Each structure stands twice: as C-alpha cells, then as structure tokens.
Amino acid sequence: MKFGIVTFPGSNSDYDAYHAVVDGIGEEAIYLWHKDHDLQGSDVIILPGGFSYGDYLRAGAIARFSPIMHEVAAHAAKGGPVVGFCNGFQILCEAGLLPGVLLRNASLKFVSQWVKLRVENNDTLFTNAYEKDSIITIPVAHGDGRYTADDETLDRLEGEGQVVFRYVSSPGDADEWWNPNGSMRAIAGIINDQGNVLGMMPHPERAFDPLIGPPHGLGVFKSMLAAVRA
Amino acid sequence: MSRFRVAVHIVPRRGILDPQGKAVADALHTLGFNGVKDCHVGRHIVLDVDAADAKSADSNVRAMCQKLLANPITEDFEIASVNGL
Numbered sequence: 667m668k669f670g671i672v673t674f675p676g677s678n679s680d681y682d683a684y685h686a687v688v689d690g691i692g693e694e695a696i697y698l699w700h701k702d703h704d705l706q707g708s709d710v711i712i713l714p715g716g717f718s719y720g721d722y723l724r725a726g727a728i729a730r731f732s733p734i735m736h737e738v739a740a741h742a743a744k745g746g747p748v749v750g751f752c753n754g755f756q757i758l759c760e761a762g763l764l765p766g767v768l769l770r771n772a773s774l775k776f777v778s779q780w781v782k783l784r785v786e787n788n789d790t791l792f793t794n795a796y797e798k799d800s801i802i803t804i805p806v807a808h809g810d811g812r813y814t815a816d817d818e819t820l821d822r823l824e825g826e827g828q829v830v831f832r833y834v835s836s837p838g839d840a841d842e843w844w845n846p847n848g849s850m851r852a853i854a855g856i857i858n859d860q861g862n863v864l865g866m867m868p869h870p871e872r873a874f875d876p877l878i879g880p881p882h883g884l885g886v887f888k889s890m891l892a893a894v895r896a
Numbered sequence: 897m898s899r900f901r902v903a904v905h906i907v908p909r910r911g912i913l914d915p916q917g918k919a920v921a922d923a924l925h926t927l928g929f930n931g932v933k934d935c936h937v938g939r940h941i942v943l944d945v946d947a948a949d950a951k952s953a954d955s956n957v958r959a960m961c962q963k964l965l966a967n968p969i970t971e972d973f974e975i976a977s978v979n980g981l
Binding site for chain 2: 774848
C-alpha cells in the first residue's frame with residue numbers, strides 16, 4: 667500500500683509521517699511536492715504537521731491553494747482516504763474538506779505535550795484497530811488547535827459519529843472533558859460525512875516507536891491498512 | 897482602469913471566544929484603562945487594486961474576503977475605505 671505525504675513549504679512532520687509508514691507498518695511512502703499535480707498512484711494521502719506558509723493569514727489558509735490540493739480534493743471526492751495531522755487538519759478545514767476551523771489556543775500558549783484521547787468511534791477507516799472508548803496517549807504540538815464550529819455542525823458531527831477522538835483527563839476519569847486548547851466539546855479529531863477524510867490535531871505519526879513513548883498512534887496507520895486492503 | 901487603495905478590517909465574530917482580545921483588554925485594565933469593556937483583535941489589510949471604478953474595486957475585494965482573506969465561519973469583514981490613487 668502506498669502513502670503519499672504532501673510536503674508544503676513549512677511542513678515539518680512529513681519525515682515523521684514517512685518514518686511511521688515505512689518503519690511503523692512496513693509500507694511504502696513517498697513525498698509529494700505541493701506544486702505537483704500527480705499523486706503518483708498513492709492509496710492514502712497524508713497532509714503532515716508543520717507551519718505551511720508560516721501560518722500566514724490563518725493556519726492552512728494559503729496551503730489549501732497549493733496546486734496539489736486539486737488532486738487531493740479529487741482523491742477525497744472519489745472516496746480515497748485523506749488524513750491531516752495538526753497543520754494538515756487546519757488545511758483540510760480551510761479547504762472545506764472538513765467542517766469547522768482551528769483557532770488560536772484558548773491559553774494563547776503553544777502546547778507541546780502528551781495528551782490522552784478517547785476513541786469515540788472505532789467503526790471508521792482510521793480507528794478500526796482501536797477498542798471503542800479506549801484511552802490512548804498521543805503527543806500534541808500546536809498553537810492553533812481550538813476546534814470551533816457552530817452548534818448545528820457540532821450536533822451533526824456528534825450525532826453521525828464523526829467525532830472520532832476527544833481529549834480526556836485520564837483513563838480513570840474518562841467522562842470529564844479536558845483539553846489542552848479549548849476546543850469546543852473537547853474535539854481532537856473528526857471525519858467527514860463520507861468517512862474517508864480524517865483531521866486530528868494530535869500527532870499519531872510521532873507515537874509509534876516504543877523507544878519514545880506508548881506506540882498508540884500506530885493504530886491509525888494499521889486501521890487504514892486493514893480498511894484499504896479489505 | 898484606475899488604481900485604488902482598499903483597506904479591509906477583519907475581526908473575530910462576536911460570540912466566538914477571542915482569547916487574544918481578552919488578553920489585550922486585561923493588559924489595558926492593568927495599565928489603569930478601566931473604561932475598556934471589550935476588545936477584539938483582528939487584521940487590517942491594505943490592497944492596491946486596478947479596477948474600472950471604485951464600486952468594482954469594492955466588490956473585487958469583497959470577493960477576495962469571502963474566498964481567502966476572512967474565514968466565513970469565524971470572522972466578519974468590512975471594507976474600511978476605497979481611495980483612488
């Protein structure tokens with residue numbers, strides 16, 4: 667299976683994503699330059715973390731106009747899996763491939779820490795390797811991660827099972843919402859209506875090697891593998 | 897075709913948490929400006945554009961705001977001025 671990782675000017679997690687695909691699940695990964703128009707036969711597209719275009723104007727606002735985003739949108743429209751981690755999530759929202767927007771953290775501080783997430787829906791392309799309601803530990807590193815949308819959108823996301831990851835305080839206290847950036851309803855990750863586009867602020871691609879922490883991010887990659895191969 | 901300088905104000909929509917505005921208001925209170933009741937921090941963008949007349953310069957910039965300069969989900973914009981150059 668082939669993962670295409672888009673490199674924008676200012677991407678910094680593209681190597682992490684490559685490492686996770688190649689060394690984490692032993693699959694093929696290639697870098698796609700943002701000015702290209704060819705996905706080179708990629709089965710899954712990853713929009714990596716970073717600070718594309720220096721976060722000028724708004725995070726992700728300019729990257730969405732990169733030439734390759736035409737092909738990424740077409741791939742998504744055909745049902746192809748697309749994932750955005752951190753800055754990738756911001757780009758997907760700006761591109762209208764996911765609803766809502768990510769605003770400056772409520773604390774106004776950049777947060778870089780391991781956080782706990784609850785898997786709210788494990789019946790998706792991206793989370794089928796997890797147990798439902800399991801608590802996983804994944805790092806975040808962002809300044810603009812406050813998920814914001816109107817109430818109608820939030821209710822729809824909740825009702826349709828499109829909220830897939832939520833920030834929680836601890837395994838023993840999973841009902842208490844807690845989040846590092848002030849996201850509405852403590853939302854950490856969502857999927858689109860069709861279920862083939864995932865955006866999440868945490869970095870699963872930085873959580874697959876037991877050497878540096880719990881390898882809980884691997885599940886996102888294994889889930890895609892299982893779903894696309896099935 | 898004439899050239900116009902168009903200024904746009906973009907501000908976070910009222911009702912959406914604006915931590916930056918709140919931090920600035922708190923700082924102003926610390927300085928003794930207790931009359932400050934609310935504060936919102938946005939962007940001010942100045943564009944020089946060629947257009948047939950002031951009206952079309954205005955509508956061009958409005959379209960730019962809707963497509964890129966402002967995020968319609970969380971921000972409001974207003975054309976602050978259109979001046980011939």
